[in-house]
Amino acid sequence: MRRALDDAGLDLLFRAARTQNGWLDTPVTDEQLRQIYALMRMGPTSANCCPARLVFVRTPEAKARLLPALSPGNVDKTRAAPVTAIIGYDTRFHELLPKLFPHRPEMADNFAKNAALAETTAFRNGTLQGAYFMIAVRALGLDCGGMSGFDNAKVDAEFFPDGRVKSNFLCNVGHGDPAKVMARLPRLPFEEACTLL
């Protein structure tokens, strides 16, 4: 029988893990951010295209550039978080395919010629990598809190002014304050979300 995660591991990643809305003062080190990336980058992407690009906003100066783009409900928790990751995707990811997919470098042409395919591929695979990021954070014993409530265009203008990278979502990282976790919301039962054929 193949090894699987034990109950404590499944709890850590999925069953007991919760989106965090408040943060303790415990810092997150740059070494921890490197460990998170070292894990998340191993997750699968189509043709190994790896389009995700991350900006780790750590300092008060960098936070001050980010906060004006946030929905009001996301400001305080983002200010309090040790790190806020801007998870973006490289719209010109295909220029790196000769390095990332070296046995078929001509794959790059498919994307260079088809802007809609490139956009969909970058968004889909950059988002998969964003999920790997959140799972990696939890796997390493940290907490996360993803956020879509912000003005993508403002973030892009401030952090990606040359237009190559587009913001996807934000994710606070740190040690969550258990007192600020909200009640668990319901999930869809198997029969409502899944079909067996």
Added chain:
Amino acid sequence: MRRALDDAGLDLLFRAARTQNGWLDTPVTDEQLRQIYALMRMGPTSANCCPARLVFVRTPEAKARLLPALSPGNVDKTRAAPVTAIIGYDTRFHELLPKLFPHRPEMADNFAKNAALAETTAFRNGTLQGAYFMIAVRALGLDCGGMSGFDNAKVDAEFFPDGRVKSNFLCNVGHGDPAKVMARLPRLPFEEACTLL
């Protein structure tokens, strides 16, 4: 110190896990598919919108409906896989928000009034859930192999004829044949994908 996954757990999910291109005869039970879904559904989505919808293609008859939509390189491995999941997203996910986000049911109106926001939200969060699916498969000791190489319109016409659900990507599930795993492709170093601010 908070619990984290041990090295064996990190290997299982990320470091030693590999996309599979061939499959052993070992079956995948419906109970295992329910266990996968029970884990993946706990992963975070924006406003708990949970837009992913899964079709588990298990029987030869159902496989025969799927295979004509695949790129040639994906046919044999999909035929051999015990299960192929069609990971789709519900374009009208917001109709379920009064149940999934009951403290602010008016959130549904934001999406009903803005088709572009609804599409982006469904695709982003359905893709996050697709990544949770692949991690859950691995966490339970099974293997997966995601695929984007197929004709989405053909899959949609065959499996989602009323147009409400759109296919996102496919994922074979089972026990992989180690002899058919490809060489590990390179990943981007931290400095190329990440910025510390």
